[in-house]
Amino acid sequence: MIVIFLAIIAVITIGVVLKAAKSVILPLVLAWLLYFIFAPVVRLLAKRRIPTALSTAVVLALFIGVCFAAAMFLNGRIMTFIEAYPRYQVRFDELFQTYIQSFDIPRSVFGQVDPGAIVGRYVLSLSGFFVTFVSNLILVAIFLVFLLLGSPYFGVKIRLSFSEKNARTVLHVMNSIAHDIGRYLSLLTLISLSTGVLVWFALDRIGVDFPVTWGALAFLLNFIPIIGSVLASIPPIILALIQFQPDLGPVIFTAVILFAIQQTMGNFVAPKVMGDQLNLSPVVIMVSLLFWGWLWGITGAILSVPIASSIKIICDNVEKLKVISILMESSKSCEKRYFRNKKPQ
Template sequence: MKRSNLMVGLLSLLAVFAVAAAFKVAQTVVIPLMIAWLLSYICGPVVNYLVHKRVPLGLAVFFVLVLVLFVCYLGGVFLGGRVRDVLSESPRYISQLNAIYQDATANLDLPEDYLADINWTQQLGPKVAAMSVSVAGFMGNFLGKLTLVLIFLVFMLLGKPYFKYKVAAAFPARQAVQFTEMTASISKQIGQYLVVKVAISGTTGVLVWLALTLLQVEFSLTWGALAFFLNFIPSIGSILASIPPILLSIVQYYPSVWTPIFTAIVLLLIQMTMGNVIEPKIMGDSLNLSPVVILLSLIFFGWMWGMTGALLSVPIAAAIKIVCENIDALKPISILMGSGKQFMKDHGA
């Protein structure tokens, strides 16, 4: 019996990795599908509300689609403006880097043939130009994936108002109620996650923007927006968002070191407090997910789909936990994925 259970466990583990490998290979299609699935939890209530108010389903979906496109357009305009601002100032920062290099190597006792003068304009100028080409290529690739996301989203939204009726017709009454409750729980918890995440990320972005504005670090609005977006990546995103403004402050205020030091202290304080103290506590309570599960899902889906997988890791983990919670044979997995706080309270601890 024990040997049979061990074989089943090993086969299940192999099946998980086989599915993960298949999803990794098919990420061109799977990632837009997962993003559309996530967006359906945001747009679905709007479609259901409009349909409830006797708006035709096609018109309701069209309205939501236009709204999504409008938000994407505003985001693209904002991002394009920030990139142009940074690229337009790049020659000045390249000159400053050249001065920093000359000062740093002036007192070094190096062989004469080793310490050749480096012209940072010649070294970094082509890279800046290549970067602008890369940004243009990224935008083109993004638009292609956005089109696929919108196609998936339209089909999901068109079927959303009829979903509960199909479930009622497809399953016996008891199973239909259980399945409906499970999907409603997934929708509720993912909605909570998105609301809390947007609130925390928005607060983090505003704090970073205000702090850098007070410290007079250039492009403070850009770094605030970067903090907002990267904060959607659990744990490490908040740290990654602190690196560019700290490096920029070093170049901007050279040879002074005090402003870069203050910048590093303030940013790391904001990011560590919001990203590693407040956020895990709120997210653990709202989704009832263990911090270890959040970290492992971040690593696993980050390996599978890169940054997009890191962004989707927590909603997918929450959905898996809820599904396991509603299947008797998988309830132990759901309990292990939870934070465990309710069991500690039950024991009076």
């Protein structure tokens, strides 16, 4: 009982520390995950006799360039929407009042709720996220530089620090994390990009305003598991309702098309391309999403699955923690493990 109590206290303490030190720990975690993606590239260039400093500089320049261009593009799209937002807010308020009167809903039910202002705050919060992302990019880059510069010597340091057996285990864990997370993020980026392009094309054909903005939003939020695609669909549907009122045909068509795209990409294309890539239970993914999203906001939600996967890989290679790894596995994987280990009667 005392052990359980101490464990709960430890978890709460760690959570408080992670939240309080968000400005430092979050960029470090981002750099650590990016390290697993870029380190193989640096090591490959090192084998071709390209200096580590030069290969690190090239990789870093490409990374910062792509991130900065993407952030500026997305922020520009959102700022364009914010400039046009006042006229949409007026129409939204009128539409809201019309529906209240049509369904004979007492105004007291909603009190002082201003739905237009709520939508505006949602858009502004997204814009603020991009600004914060760009500002944190500098710290991420600094951490990433030092990690990449030490990449070619990482194996030597591990072998000098541990016994041969433990060194092999540590290197296996690090290589597994690098392989699984690198592949997961690469495939997820491809699927998210495809989703964003489909959303942009569909909304452009329907005639919904700002189709590029909604496509970019779908691309970004698709990195958030479970709820990301739902969150990305809400703003364009609301805008279509405002834009095409009183004609509900395009609004319904917009909702159906977005639902079809998200279901097709999420339930058919993604499983075929990615398979059970990270081998995580949906419950674990949901808990991880809620915890890291509460802790670090949108960035934490995006990082929730890679962090959970890293924890599972570590537990899977530590004998005393293997039970935690099994509990984190998907049901399909546990079933395969059970029948694989089951001895014939």
